[in-house]
Amino acid sequence: MQINTKLLHGYPVIDSVTGASSIPKYQASTFHQTDVFNHTGYSYTRFANPTVDAAEECIKSLENAHYGLAFSSGMAAINAVLFLLSNGDHLVLGKNIYGGTFQTVTEFLERFGVSYTFVDEADIHAWETAIQPNTKMFYLESPSNPLLTITDISSVCAIAKKHDIITACDNTFMTPLSQQPLALGADISINSATKFINGHSDVVAGLLATNSENLYQTLKVHQKVLGGILGVEDAWLLLRGVKTMGLRMQQSVKNAQAIAEFLESKTSVTKVYYPGLSSHPHHEIHMKQATDGGAVLSFELETVAQIEKLFNNCHVPIVAVSLGGVESILSYPWNMSHACMPEEERLKMGVTPTLVRLSCGIEDLEDLLADLEACID
Ligand SMILES: Cc1ncc(COP(=O)(O)O)c(C=O)c1O
Numbered sequence: 001m002q003i004n005t006k007l008l009h010g011y012p013v014i015d016s017v018t019g020a021s022s023i024p025k026y027q028a029s030t031f032h033q034t035d036v037f038n039h040t041g042y043s044y045t046r047f048a049n050p051t052v053d054a055a056e057e058c059i060k061s062l063e064n065a066h067y068g069l070a071f072s073s074g075m076a077a078i079n080a081v082l083f084l085l086s087n088g089d090h091l092v093l094g095k096n097i098y099g100g101t102f103q104t105v106t107e108f109l110e111r112f113g114v115s116y117t118f119v120d121e122a123d124i125h126a127w128e129t130a131i132q133p134n135t136k137m138f139y140l141e142s143p144s145n146p147l148l149t150i151t152d153i154s155s156v157c158a159i160a161k162k163h164d165i166i167t168a169c170d171n172t173f174m175t176p177l178s179q180q181p182l183a184l185g186a187d188i189s190i191n192s193a194t195k196f197i198n199g200h201s202d203v204v205a206g207l208l209a210t211n212s213e214n215l216y217q218t219l220k221v222h223q224k225v226l227g228g229i230l231g232v233e234d235a236w237l238l239l240r241g242v243k244t245m246g247l248r249m250q251q252s253v254k255n256a257q258a259i260a261e262f263l264e265s266k267t268s269v270t271k272v273y274y275p276g277l278s279s280h281p282h283h284e285i286h287m288k289q290a291t292d293g294g295a296v297l298s299f300e301l302e303t304v305a306q307i308e309k310l311f312n313n314c315h316v317p318i319v320a321v322s323l324g325g326v327e328s329i330l331s332y333p334w335n336m337s338h339a340c341m342p343e344e345e346r347l348k349m350g351v352t353p354t355l356v357r358l359s360c361g362i363e364d365l366e367d368l369l370a371d372l373e374a375c376i377d
């Protein structure tokens with residue numbers, strides 16, 4: 001089945017009870033049992049709900065996985081994964097991971113006796129060198145946020161397998177439509193579905209996929225007892241949003257590639273970060289593991305005054321935190337996604353006061369280019 005067909009027919013999309021052409025919102029916290037010793041498979045919505053089940057079947061299908069799980073946010077999904085670690089375990093992760101993940105690791109895991117090592121995610125040997133006898137997990141994100149650094153996923157997963165280490169990969173930027181971490185050797189694929197999967201900037205959600213029965217059973221318990229379940233209304237919106245994901249991604253990626261090339265030609269733009277550009281230092285590795293450069297790019301201007309001009313005069317993209325909506329989203333990592341990190345950490349990782357991130361939406365390319373042209377020159 002090709003992807004646009006799969007998005008419409010590749011998981012439960014018809015209600016098995018009524019034949020309704022969209023899975024209804026089973027807006028119930030509990031389910032009546034006619035037989036007190038048995039139930040229909042549904043007893044309490046924190047354990048399972050038919051609308052949420054359909055969202056879990058959806059991510060299972062998109063990631064070509066055996067199991068899928070849905071959460072109330074990308075962070076709830078990430079935390080369910082990080083809870084696989086116990087006191088005395090060691091974690092290795094890229095130094096450019098998402099700010100919320102950085103915060104969980106440095107502020108919470110440490111308190112629970114989990115040690116960690118941040119590595120240069122693009123350096124395969126750094127992952128291997130960081131391994132300690134108690135290393136339990138590699139945590140990857142490729143491309144990273146907001147600098148679009150690339151990790152060679154299959155090479156790092158192969159190292160992990162050799163040492164019996166679990167790999168979890170945040171696939172939010174590429175989405176399962178462009179990159180399949182499980183096929184590349186990861187044990188768990190993580191998506192903040194708040195972004196491209198839902199795609200309409202109106203839901204916060206997280207999804208996990210895995211092929212391991214053991215990991216699934218444990219993560220299912222984490223979902224249930226940590227309680228970060230996806231709400232029924234949000235599951236329904238996600239199921240509606242995902243149907244057009246193929247068409248949305250096609251237009252967004254086309255816009256991103258063209259805008260990255262346009263920005264690269266501008267003298268006032270000192271750097272463009274986009275793995276779809278042949279000038280990206282890991283373009284070849286990225287294009288080996290993904291089908292395109294994705295819909296997010298970042299770029300550097302020369303001065304903060306130019307940044308102010310850009311944000312004050314750009315009319316087409318909205319200025320906001322987040323990414324992956326149908327509308328283009330211009331954001332300022334220094335003050336937004338990475339504000340929770342200490343200043344010196346931000347500077348060390350290349351998140352400077354002159355860095356801008358653009359998540360490309362599905363607008364007409366000509367309008368986006370004209371808008372940027374006017375603000376940048
Ligand atoms: C790469 C990445 N992972 C995870 C998250 C967290 O997702 P959520 O905001 O849905 O909790 C984000 C949010 O921006 C992200 O960019």
